[in-house]
Amino acid sequence: MTIPATFASATPRFGLPLLFSGQAQKEFFVNEAHVLLDALVHARVHGTADIPPSDPVEGEAWLVQPSGQGDWSGNAQSIAVFTAGGWRFIPPQPGMRVFDSVSGRQLHFDDSWKFAADPGLPTGGTTVDLEARAAIGQLVAALRDLGLFARTPG
Structure with missing residues (x-):
């Protein structure tokens, strides 16, 4: 299971890392922000699941069901995105929308994912x-x- 990095200075909604003057290893912070933005801008998921797929492709995302297991345990309703570094979990925010490519419909988050x-x-x-x-x-x-x-x- 990938443990997300925490940043001393981050955006309030999605935790995108912010740079500060004289910061070392800026590439890590910028790359992490780009990975999160890539998953969030025009967000698309490949359905909902409670266990990770056996052979995920980098960049694919799923909605984690409340009964999430394995690497997804404890991340109910989050967007699970597979990246080169492993799984990244993005907690949903009220009003967030994603497109489910399996069902072909938009989902909206308001305490839970709804369509x-x-x-x-x-x-x-x-x-x-x-x-x-x-x-x-x-x-x-x-x-x-x-x-x-x-x-x-x-």
Whole structure:
């Protein structure tokens, strides 16, 4: 399990290291900040899991389930990013969004990771308005294309 470095001076939300005048080994601090930014800017995860994949590729990220095990133990709901140095864990912040490439939808963090449920399409009823149903269907399809709903219903 990778133990994250702690920095005397860091940004408040994500702990990006800050440089100070006369600092030695600036490369380490700058490189660490770049690794974290690479994971956070337009964040994408490859789904959720409770155990690390057996053969991770550098740069891939996952959301750690509350039942995280092994190297992921104690990092529930964090974004686990595999880097050359091992696993890095980024604790989620309120309002944070990531794209789940497995489900094809956006997730939003607000005490836990949440996603918009697919509303389904209207069926039945005593009065059927085909044009309204078609418009609703197009709206739901557009929201799927934007990643707000899963690509396929269900």
